[in-house]
Every structure is written in structure tokens, then in C-alpha cells.
Amino acid sequence: MCAAQPAADNQGVRSARRxxxxxxxxxxxxxxxxxxxxxxxRAEQDAGRDVxxxxxxxxxxxxxxxxxxxxxxxxxxxxxxRDTDLEEMDLPGLLARKPELALIDELAHxxxxxxxxxxxxxxxxxxxxxxxxVFSTVNVQHLESLNDQVAELTGTRVRETIPxxxxxxxxxxxxxxxxxxxLIGRLRAGKVYPGxxxxxxxxxxxxxxxxxxxxxxxxxxxAEGVEAKRLVIEEPLGTREECVGSEAPKAVAERLLAxxxxxxxSQRLVRRAWRSAQRLGAPLELLWVKPPTQAIDGEVExxxxxxxxxxxxxxxxxLVEESDDLVQGVxxxxxxxxxxxxxxxxxxxxxxxxxxxxxxxxxLMNATPPGVDVRIVSHRGHKEEP
Amino acid sequence: xxxxxxxxxxxxxxxxxxxxxxxxxxxxxxxxxxxAVHQILLPFTGTEISRRAVDAALRLARAEDATLMPAxxxxxxxxxxxxxAIPTEAARAMPMLEAIEQxxxxxxxxxxxxxxxxxxxxxxxxxxLDNESFDRVVVPATAESxxxxxxxxxxxxxxxxxxxxxxxxxxxxxxxxVSANATAPAP
Numbered sequence: 008m009c010a011a012q013p014a015a016d017n018q019g020v021r022s023a024r025r026x027x028x029x030x031x032x033x034x035x036x037x038x039x040x041x042x043x044x045x046x047x048x049r050a051e052q053d054a055g056r057d058v059x060x061x062x063x064x065x066x067x068x069x070x071x072x073x074x075x076x077x078x079x080x081x082x083x084x085x086x087x088x089r090d091t092d093l094e095e096m097d098l099p100g101l102l103a104r105k106p107e108l109a110l111i112d113e114l115a116h117x118x119x120x121x122x123x124x125x126x127x128x129x130x131x132x133x134x135x136x137x138x139x140x141v142f143s144t145v146n147v148q149h150l151e152s153l154n155d156q157v158a159e160l161t162g163t164r165v166r167e168t169i170p171x172x173x174x175x176x177x178x179x180x181x182x183x184x185x186x187x188x189x190l191i192g193r194l195r196a197g198k199v200y201p202g203x204x205x206x207x208x209x210x211x212x213x214x215x216x217x218x219x220x221x222x223x224x225x226x227x228x229x230a231e232g233v234e235a236k237r238l239v240i241e242e243p244l245g246t247r248e249e250c251v252g253s254e255a256p257k258a259v260a261e262r263l264l265a266x267x268x269x270x271x272x273s274q275r276l277v278r279r280a281w282r283s284a285q286r287l288g289a290p291l292e293l294l295w296v297k298p299p300t301q302a303i304d305g306e307v308e309x310x311x312x313x314x315x316x317x318x319x320x321x322x323x324x325x326l327v328e329e330s331d332d333l334v335q336g337v338x339x340x341x342x343x344x345x346x347x348x349x350x351x352x353x354x355x356x357x358x359x360x361x362x363x364x365x366x367x368x369x370x371l372m373n374a375t376p377p378g379v380d381v382r383i384v385s386h387r388g389h390k391e392e393p
Numbered sequence: 394x395x396x397x398x399x400x401x402x403x404x405x406x407x408x409x410x411x412x413x414x415x416x417x418x419x420x421x422x423x424x425x426x427x428x429a430v431h432q433i434l435l436p437f438t439g440t441e442i443s444r445r446a447v448d449a450a451l452r453l454a455r456a457e458d459a460t461l462m463p464a465x466x467x468x469x470x471x472x473x474x475x476x477x478a479i480p481t482e483a484a485r486a487m488p489m490l491e492a493i494e495q496x497x498x499x500x501x502x503x504x505x506x507x508x509x510x511x512x513x514x515x516x517x518x519x520x521x522l523d524n525e526s527f528d529r530v531v532v533p534a535t536a537e538s539x540x541x542x543x544x545x546x547x548x549x550x551x552x553x554x555x556x557x558x559x560x561x562x563x564x565x566x567x568x569x570x571v572s573a574n575a576t577a578p579a580p
Contacts, residue, residue, distance in 0.1 A: 155477045164472050271460070271505035275494060278487045285484065313507065320467070320508045322478025359415055 026135040029179040034221035037199030038185040040144035045074040061109040062096035086121040093119040108140040115149035115167040147225040182229040187218030261289035264346040269310035276352045291323045296336035338374035431459035434527040446533035454502045463493045464507040466517040
């Protein structure tokens with residue numbers, strides 16, 4: 008998103024297009040999301056755009072409040088709920104004011120009863136639909152898909168979440184990053200919370216371990232978002248037949264695919280693949296190429312259930328692809344998923360006519376797009392135990 | 394009998410022989426797969442398990458030609474859904490299961506590992522007992538009251554498990570662990 012034309016030039020056409028959304032995401036409170044949003048808002052105003060603050064939460068931070076000086080603020084609206092006065096963003100007021108760009112803090116906020124929408128991101132959608140650009144902020148633990156993961160990592164669960172799709176709708180996502188040590192330094196200096204809350208925050212949520220984990224999650228989230236957009240942009244044009252022959256889009260990060268079969272030995276492969284994926288910080292998918300004639304019952308059903316269960320424990324995806332041809336089935340999935348790494352288990356000793364065929368890893372190398380590595384996971388137990 | 398007849402006869406014999414060999418090869422393949430008829434459950438928690446317990450379970454499994462099912466019991470905090478991914482717990486479980494599997498494979502015992510989630514160790518064990526069938530459960534009692542399954546859990550297991558339960562009393566050899574890194578004596 009760049010500085011736009013002067014207001015008068017596009018006033019008439021603005022409502023015909025959807026506004027653009029830019030989200031500033033951070034690992035935790037205090038990294039400077041609101042500050043950065045205000046900085047960019049001011050820059051847009053200096054470039055001649057009509058900018059207003061739709062809603063801002065200064066959190067009693069003087070530096071942040073100072074940066075808001077000179078920007079028009081839409082007054083908050085008072086809503087009364089159970090004899091309590093609550094302040095919320097004045098959505099009707101903002102829509103009536105119709106600026107070019109609105110700065111709306113805290114995308115995951117839950118509105119008080121009586122507001123037009125339950126959640127602030129719904130307000131933002133309405134603002135965007137009116138052709139107004141929006142800058143907003145959110146912390147990574149508010150994303151629905153990461154909520155459980157962050158809760159497990161930090162022991163703290165946030166109640167206000169937004170669907171991941173909201174972030175997916177953003178035209179730009181900007182990571183506001185700070186090292187854990189620097190954030191804790193800001194906290195100690197009283198730049199994040201008022202004095203009476205500092206010690207409690209340091210003892211609970213704001214530990215180096217928590218912040219390191221959150222920072223990793225935030226960095227990965229933004230990297231994956233960039234990668235997903237790149238993959239969509241680089242999707243080759245033309246018919247499916249033309250695409251099959253063309254080179255698959257290259258992903259920036261590794262993406263692992265482990266080939267499994269409904270048998271206990273596959274669990275070992277999954278464990279190794281998962282540990283590799285953890286080390287690489289890469290997503291893992293499990294793939295079973297199921298022959299169309301194979302029935303899923305008895306021991307096969309039991310093992311498929313066990314694999315699904317393990318996938319659920321590990322938080323990985325279990326894919327079933329029906330195909331008569333194992334190699335072609337794998338190659339198709341690898342192309343579609345942007346796989347960079349295929350992991351297979353050790354084959355049984357080949358007997359009879361099977362000896363005349365090329366080994367599976369070699370056939371996989373030939374069938375998959377260039378740049379896809381194939382790794383054979385050995386059966387270590389045979390070699391190490393006396 | 395002409396040479397043609399002779400060649401046809403030889404071709405037929407070769408064909409029958411090849412068919413027989415292929416059928417035998419396929420039969421060999423199918424017999425290699427472990428038949429999970431008998432299963433011995435070895436539930437454990439934490440990042441190490443007594444080597445004595447693993448060896449006892451392996452001895453039983455080998456003697457009965459059974460499959461060993463080492464099962465890591467993971468607890469999921471109440472604020473999380475029971476079926477959520479548990480990468481932190483999984484990171485502890487995976488190396489342990491790997492170590493047990495290596496030990497089992499070295500002794501020729503088939504392994505079919507599990508990770509089961511529950512609100513408590515007992516709850517995870519109950520879910521496991523509901524979903525799988527076993528001929529035997531081998532569980533180490535521990536002298537360390539805070540580690541793993543408690544005495545009450547073991548009593549519960551004896552009452553509820555629909556199968557034979559072998560509880561190994563704590564012993565001096567329990568100082569040796571099968572841990573994530575190696576099968577080595579504890580420091």
C-alpha cells in the first residue's frame with residue numbers, strides 16, 4: 008500500500024472499491040504495534056491523505072499518545088450495558104466521516120453489547136466495504152489457529168480471538184518485532200504497563216521462554232503468509248495438462264511429506280519425520296496412497312485410525328490419496344502441496360520380478376518436480392542393538 | 394513328437410514353475426507382517442521409564458510372540474480441547490518411543506506405539522483401554538510418589554482393566570532407565 012492520491016481526486020470512486028487492510032502483528036503487548044501504526048498513519052497524512060483515528064488504545068503510554076497528536080480522532084461512543092458505561096469505536100460516525108484511511112487498534116477486540124457487531128474485525132470489514140482503507144493491530148496469540156498452541160506454550164489463554172481468514176484478507180501484514188530481552192527492558196522501564204502491574208507481568212506472561220516461543224510463532228506466521236501468497240501468485244497459467252508438465256512453484260521454506268502405510272512401522276517414520284520437521288521449522292504432511300480396491304477394515308482400519316490419532320497429537324495433516332500407482336500418486340500430491348522433502352521408510356527386501364524394477368526412491372526422484380529431495384528413513388534398531 | 398512339441402512342453406513347465414515361485418514369494422511377504430493378535434500394553438509417563446519394566450514387557454512379548462504397545466500418557470490442560478495437538482508433550486514422547494522401539498527391534502519384538510491424551514494419566518489410560526484391546530498390561534510401580542501413575546491409579550487399573558495386569562514392584566535396578574537419549578544407567 009503506498010501513499011495515495013490527494014483526497015479530491017478519488018473521493019467519487021472510493022466507495023466503489025473495497026478498502027485495503029494493513030495489519031501490524033506482534034508477539035505480545037508492548038512490542039510497538041500501535042506506535043508503528045500511528046507512525047505510518049502520520050506518514051500517509053503527510054503524503055496528503057485524509058487520515059483519522061477510528062479507535063486507539065494508548066494504554067497510558069505517553070510516547071504513543073504524543074504520536075497521535077495532530078491526527079483527527081473520531082470520538083468514542085458510549086454504550087450502557089448492565090448499568091455500566093462502556094466506550095467503543097463509533098462505527099456509524101466513522102462511516103459518516105468517510106476518511107481515506109482509518110486507524111483502528113486491536114482487531115481482536117470484542118465489542119460491548121449494543122454495538123453493530125460482536126467483534127471489531129467485523130466493524131473493520133464494514134469499514135473496508137465502504138471503500139475506506141484500514142490500518143489495524145493484533146497479537147499473534149489472538150489468531151484462532153494459534154490460540155491452542157500459544158496456550159500450551161505459555162500457559163495463558165486469551166479469550167478474544169479472530170479467525171485466521173481475517174488476517175488472510177489483509178493486503179499487507181507487517182510484523183512488528185522486538186527481541187524478548189528488549190521487550191522485558193521496555194516492561195521494566197514502565198513503557199508497557201503502569202508500575203503496579205510490572206512485577207506481575209514479569210512473573211507470569213513476560214518470561215524470556217514465553218516470549219521466545221511467541222516470537223517464533225509470530226515470525227513463522229508471517230513467513231507462511233508470505234509464502235502462501237507467493238505460491239498463489241506463481242501458480243502457472245493454462246490447463247491442468249499444461250501445468251503437470253511445468254515446473255511447480257518453489258516454496259521458500261521446506262515442506263515435508265512422509266509416505267505412510269497402515270502398519271505399525273509407519274509410526275516410526277512419522278516420529279522421525281516429525282522431529283525433522285521440528286528441527287527445520289517446516290510443516291509436515293502424512294500421505295497414504297490407497298489402492299482403490301483396498302478395503303479399510305480390520306487391521307487396516309485399526310492402523311489408519313492409529314495414524315490419524317498420531318497426526319492429531321502431533322498437529323500434522325493426514326492425507327489419503329486414491330491411486331493405483333504409488334509413485335504417480337505421490338508426485339501429484341507433492342506438486343499440489345509444494346513439497347520439498349519426501350520421506351519414505353525402508354522397503355522390504357525385493358524378491359522375484361520386483362528386483363527388475365527401479366527402487367522406489369529412484370522412481371520418486373524421477374516423477375517429482377526438480378528440487379524435491381527424497382530421504383529414506385533407516386530402521387536404526389537393526390544396527391544399534393547387539 | 395516334434396521339436397515344436399518339446400519346446401511347448403518346456404515352456405509350460407517353466408511357466409508353472411515361475412507361477413509357483415511367485416506365489417511362494419507373495420506368501421513369504423504376507424507372513425512377514427506382524428499379526429497383532431496378542432498385545433502387551435506398556436503405559437508410561439515422563440521422559441524415562443525403568444529399563445526393568447521395558448525388559449520385562451519385552452520378555453513377555455517375545456515369549457508369547459506378542460506385539461508390544463508402548464504408550465505415552467499425555468495430560469492436556471483443562472482449558473484446551475482434549476483432541477488438540479500437543480507438540481510439547483509429543484517432543485518428550487517421540488524420543489522415548491524411539492528408544493523403546495530400538496530396544497524391542499533388537500530383541501525381535503514387534504512394536505505398535507501410541508500416544509494417548511487425557512485430562513490426567515488415569516484418564517488417558519482409560520481412553521487407551523477403551524480404544525484398544527490387550528492381553529496384558531505391564532506397569533512399573535515407582536517408589537517416587539510424584540512420578541507417573543500413582544498407587545491409586547494402579548488400584549484403579551487392577552479394578553478396571555479387562556485383562557491381566559502385571560505390576561512390577563520397585564527394585565534396585567530401577568536406577569537404570571530407558572530414556573530419550575540412550576538406554577543407560579541413571580547418573
